Amino acid sequence: PSSPSIGLAQAGQDMVITRLRLTTTNEAVDVKQIALQLSNTASNTPADLVKLTLWDGATKVGEVTATSSDSGLIVSIGAPGLVVPKDADKVIDVKAQLAPIGNNEAGRPGHLGTVDYDNVSTAGNMVTYGVGQQSSDNVYATGADTASNGKRIVRAYPTITSVSLSSCGGNNVLDDLSEEVLYCFSVSAPSGTNGVSLYKFTFNVAT
Numbered sequence: 575p576s577s578p579s580i581g582l583a584q585a586g587q588d589m590v591i592t593r594l595r596l597t598t599t600n601e602a603v604d605v606k607q608i609a610l611q612l613s614n615t616a617s618n619t620p621a622d623l624v625k626l627t628l629w630d631g632a633t634k635v636g637e638v639t640a641t642s643s644d645s646g647l648i649v650s651i652g653a654p655g656l657v658v659p660k661d662a663d664k665v666i667d668v669k670a671q672l673a674p675i676g677n678n679e680a681g682r683p684g685h686l687g688t689v690d691y692d693n694v695s696t697a698g699n700m701v702t703y704g705v706g707q708q709s710s711d712n713v714y715a716t717g718a719d720t721a722s723n724g725k726r727i728v729r730a731y732p733t734i735t736s737v738s739l740s741s742c743g744g745n746n747v748l749d750d751l752s753e754e755v756l757y758c759f760s761v762s763a764p765s766g767t768n769g770v771s772l773y774k775f776t777f778n779v780a781t
Contacts, residue, residue: 583687583725584764585675591626591689592668592722598658603704603713605656610647610668611692612640613721621680622687622727624671630656630664646694648701657707675729688724693717730767735760 583589596605610626612619620640627637628649635656636649658664668689673681693715694701702715737758739745744755757777763770 580686580723581725582731583672583727584731584767585672585679585681585683585727585729588627588669588671589725590667591670591687591725592720594666594668594691594720596658596664596666597662598713599661601706601708602660603658603706605651605658605702605704607651607702608636608649608715609692609694609701610638610649610689611694611719612647613688613690613719613724619682619685622673622682622685623689624673626689627669627671628656629667629669635666646692646701656704658704670725672727675727681727681729683728685727686724687727688722690720690722691717693719730764730770732770732772733762733764735762 583591594608608628612623623640625637625639626647626649628635628651633654635654636651638647638649640647656664656666670687670689672687673679675681675683691702699712700714700716704713705711706713737760739755739758742755742758744758748754748756756779761772
């Protein structure tokens with residue numbers, strides 16, 4: 575439920591694409607690796623993603639480069655490690671470095687980038703596992719694949735910012751028989767993207 579809802583993502587950015595909640599019982603677990611997958615293969619290719627990184631708060635704990643395979647992206651956890659306390663939850667961020675879009679660039683506009691936990695096993699054991707801090711045994715993950723909303727990747731999108739009425743000649747009084755400024759806003763496009771073509775503005779008006 576805490577994963578970001580579907581929205582627009584600007585190509586070339588590094589952003590949180592999904593969040594995963596890890597839960598332990600009986601003992602704290604030092605997580606060693608987590609399996610991820612690109613889950614929307616209809617318009618989700620490894621070329622859209624330069625790499626994926628795992629974050630415990632502000633600390634990066636692992637990364638993986640997407641390959642020609644859309645599944646089995648195994649992230650090994652590095653220093654300083656990722657420990658889930660006993661009988662507790664920990665939410666980690668999965669960030670995606672999106673490929674640029676443009677001439678001779680790998681990214682494709684309109685693709686829906688989705689990254690999820692991959693409930694995959696090898697030799698009878700789950701790929702995602704940790705080590706119990708009390709037992710020193712391998713602790714293998716349970717649970718099904720996750721299904722996050724992902725992000726729609728575009729080269730650029732406009733940012734709309736409300737501007738105070740006083741800065742554009744308006745006020746808070748609407749008099750009869752006079753034309754007044756009701757709303758002011760500015761529109762900007764990311765630098766280096768050749769701007770954004772604006773098609774339509776939609777306003778909600780109420781009295």
